[in-house]
Amino acid sequence: MNKIANFFKHPKIFVITIIWMMVLVVLGTIEQKHFGLFAVQERYFSSWVIWFSLFPMPGGRLTLIIMLINLSFFFFNKSIWKLKKLGIVVLHFGGILLLVGGGLTAMFSSEGNMVIEEGDKSNHIEDYHYMELAIINTSAVDFDEFTIFDQPLLIKNNILTHENLNFEIEILNYLENCELDKRTSSPAIQYKGMLKNFMLKELKPEKEDNWNRPGIIYKISNSGTSTDGMYGIFLGQPVVQTISVNDNNYTIVLRRKRTYLPFSIGLIDFKKILHPGTDIPKSYSSDIILTENRAVRKILIQMNKPLRHKGYTFFQSSFIEGPDGETTVLAVVKNYGRLFPYISSIIMCVGLLFHMFQKLPGLFRKSREKIAV
Amino acid sequence: MAIKVFFSILLLIIVQSCGQENHVRTYRLPKPEKSSQKQKVETPTSGFSWEKPENWIPSAGSNMRLASFDVPFSDAKGDLSLIKLSGTGGDLESNINRWRGQLGLASQSLSEMKKNITTKEGKLGKYQLIKLFNNQSNSAFLCAIMPVGSQTLFVKLSGGLTGIQESETDFISFCSSIDFLE
Numbered sequence: 001m002n003k004i005a006n007f008f009k010h011p012k013i014f015v016i017t018i019i020w021m022m023v024l025v026v027l028g029t030i031e032q033k034h035f036g037l038f039a040v041q042e043r044y045f046s047s048w049v050i051w052f053s054l055f056p057m058p059g060g061r062l063t064l065i066i067m068l069i070n071l072s073f074f075f076f077n078k079s080i081w082k083l084k085k086l087g088i089v090v091l092h093f094g095g096i097l098l099l100v101g102g103g104l105t106a107m108f109s110s111e112g113n114m115v116i117e118e119g120d121k122s123n124h125i126e127d128y129h130y131m132e133l134a135i136i137n138t139s140a141v142d143f144d145e146f147t148i149f150d151q152p153l154l155i156k157n158n159i160l161t162h163e164n165l166n167f168e169i170e171i172l173n174y175l176e177n178c179e180l181d182k183r184t185s186s187p188a189i190q191y192k193g194m195l196k197n198f199m200l201k202e203l204k205p206e207k208e209d210n211w212n213r214p215g216i217i218y219k220i221s222n223s224g225t226s227t228d229g230m231y232g233i234f235l236g237q238p239v240v241q242t243i244s245v246n247d248n249n250y251t252i253v254l255r256r257k258r259t260y261l262p263f264s265i266g267l268i269d270f271k272k273i274l275h276p277g278t279d280i281p282k283s284y285s286s287d288i289i290l291t292e293n294r295a296v297r298k299i300l301i302q303m304n305k306p307l308r309h310k311g312y313t314f315f316q317s318s319f320i321e322g323p324d325g326e327t328t329v330l331a332v333v334k335n336y337g338r339l340f341p342y343i344s345s346i347i348m349c350v351g352l353l354f355h356m357f358q359k360l361p362g363l364f365r366k367s368r369e370k371i372a373v
Numbered sequence: 374m375a376i377k378v379f380f381s382i383l384l385l386i387i388v389q390s391c392g393q394e395n396h397v398r399t400y401r402l403p404k405p406e407k408s409s410q411k412q413k414v415e416t417p418t419s420g421f422s423w424e425k426p427e428n429w430i431p432s433a434g435s436n437m438r439l440a441s442f443d444v445p446f447s448d449a450k451g452d453l454s455l456i457k458l459s460g461t462g463g464d465l466e467s468n469i470n471r472w473r474g475q476l477g478l479a480s481q482s483l484s485e486m487k488k489n490i491t492t493k494e495g496k497l498g499k500y501q502l503i504k505l506f507n508n509q510s511n512s513a514f515l516c517a518i519m520p521v522g523s524q525t526l527f528v529k530l531s532g533g534l535t536g537i538q539e540s541e542t543d544f545i546s547f548c549s550s551i552d553f554l555e
Contacts, residue, residue, distance in 0.1 A: 143401045150396035164399055193448050238428050239445045242539060260402070 008066075009073030017067040024050075024060055036207040038129055046106065061106070068099045087355025094348030101340020109335040110259060113317060118325040121266030121291070125312075125332045127257035128210050131235065134258075135165060136251040150257065154216060167223035167245055171216060177203040178215035178234055192229035193241050200232050216254055262310065263292035270319055270326040284316050286328040301330065311336075421526075424550035426543045429453070439526075444543075446536025453530045453544075455551075462525040465490075465518065469503055472514050472529070476507045495549035497521055502545065506534055513537040517548040526551065 007013075028044040035043075044050060047059030058066070074080065074092050081089075112125040130151045137145040147164045153171075160169040181201045200215040215234035220227055223245045233241055233254045241252045269287040274280060285302040290309065301307050307314040317331035421439065429442040437456050444451040462468065469490075470480040491502045500519035507513065515537050517528040528551075530537065530544050 138404075141404075143403055144405075145401050146399060148398040148400075150398070153396050162397060162399070196448050239447045239539075241447050260400070 005073060005076065008069050009076065010070075013070040014067060017063050017070065020058065020063050021060070021067075024063070034207070036209060038209050064099055064102065068096065068103075071096050071099070084358055087351050087353070087358055089351070090354055091348055091351030094344045094346075094351055097340060097347060098344035101337040101344060104337035104340065105335050109333070109337065111331070111333045111335075112256070112259065114265065114314070114330040114332050115320075115327060116265060116267040116286075116288075116330070117322075117327045118267050118270060121264045121289075123264035124258045124260045126255075127259070130257040131214055131254060132257045133160070133169075133216065133233075134251075134253045134255060135162075135169075136253065137164065137248055138251055139248045165250075166248065167227065168221050170219045170221065172219055172230065173217045175200055175202045175215040175217075175234075176205045177212035179203055179213065180234065189230060191231070192227075193231045194237070194239075195230060195232040198232070200234060214254065261312065263290055265290055265314070265330075267328050268298075270328045272319065272326075284319055284328075286316055286330065288328075313338075420554050422552050422554045423455075423547060425547050429543075429547075444530060444532070444536070444540055446532055446539055448535055449533055451530050451532030451536050451540065453528070453547075456527050457521075458525050458527065460523065460525065461520070462518075462527060465501065468518065468527075469505070469516075472503070472505055472516060476505055476512055476514060477510055478505065478507055493517075493545060493549060495519070496552035497526075500548060502548070504537075504541075506537070508534065515541060515544050517544075519548070519551065 024044045028040045031044075032040045043059075045060035048062045049056045050059045051057075071092055075089075079085075110125075110127070112127045114122050114125055116122045131154065132151065133149045133154055135147045135149075137147070145164060147162050149160050149169075153160060154174050156171055156173055158171045160171070178200045180198050182198055183196075187195070187199075195217070200217060206212050213235050215232065217230065217232050219230050220243065222228070225245055227243045227245050231241060231252070233252060235254050235256070237254070243250050243252065266289040267286055268289060271285045271287070273282045273284075275282045283303050285300055288299050288301060288307075290297045290299055290307075299307055301314055301316050303316050306316070311334050313333045313335075315331040315333070316328070318329045320327040320329065423440070425442065429444050432441045432443045432452070438454045439457055440453075440455040442453040444453050463471075466483045466486065469486050473480060486503075489504050492499055493502050494500075497519050500517050503514075503516040503518070505514045505516070511533050513532060513534050513536075515530040517526075519526040519528070528544075528548050530540060532540070
């Protein structure tokens, strides 16, 4: 254990990890032009290991964990617990806090957007990157029952089952990007639903992943009814797939991953202010109503003046202009670690100031001695 | 000892962050409000206005039609027509048997037809809703007959069995929204 401790607390570890992070930043910046921001972030910064051909190298997550261990081991040195080392201790503590905040953000934060037309309201956020397959039992009179399978489960040959469902879904193919093509002849296989007249044609994925239109070809089986068969579904399908199994009616939808909020936001009016004499937008704002437990509050969300409520922050991101009115697009973030960068930066500044004021008298003394000599 | 505790906590955090999330979730939500389905108000030159669902696509139709739409179903598309005839446009029994003939179904008497006829209320007053299904040929009609003063409006949606069942609510909303153009 002492050997491990001695290895991890060596200052060289910090230098190596810092240099390696710089290399990752440069590589990520260059590759982002070709593969898009999200793909590069996942490969270089959110990963534990990066494979360069056959060679594994530490990913951003592993590198920062090693850096955190190295900084933490600093505190196991008995020699640092002295008043004259106070500045260094505080500085290290600030650095650790910054990394801990980053860890909280990586593990627990979520972001997405909320798109609301004028006069309409919404109570959910849609993820920018991840999809979900929603099986909605609409049989009950006053509620819909949702069974959601997240994107990691939507892989070829995976079988989806749940006690809520009296059938199985086998994923035959997950297409990262696809388009709908009309069939010119009758298919050889007895398809059901949309696939009877259309097929999903796989396309090359776009650079930015949120430009893709994912699709799934799947098989329903073990329902014990004529519902069994092969179906297709894609993101944004205008007519949803409905099936009926043993007096239960289901709707099957492939959609962006949703997080439902304990409140709703309705858009009363979206305003766009242009720079005088131009068509260039100067600022946007959304007049909204926040409804929570029947309490209603009117709020204005502007650029640089977001709404913060129940841990969520709603930013005015953009808008869509349509013939029937305007639609606001709010960027929504939930980040438990959002205050850590501010707190840690202040602590590190305090640490540096402490260290500077501790060292200054000594520096002045040496300078006077040199002059005297 | 402190080092061991530190490593244990760190290992726990790493394992937690690597661990498989629960990728299957279930929840219940109240039914969505009907009004959340956007309806477009149309005011064509026919003298009538109506509200149709956004996913109905206007189609060419024929000169006889006041309006014509392609109605997307989950497995195909249907054809909706709205026509206006002078007077009653024929009695109920003959109109329904004409449609039955178009579906390849045998004629019926009015008393036999009654189980497929319901009365609905719209902006133009009461109208008859008729459902006709041919299970063998997988074809069906949803029809509405609306007396409007000295004229009669006929609305007909044709398609497959599944599509007609999927579109019944939208069809009724459309028919009920037809009104005089002010």
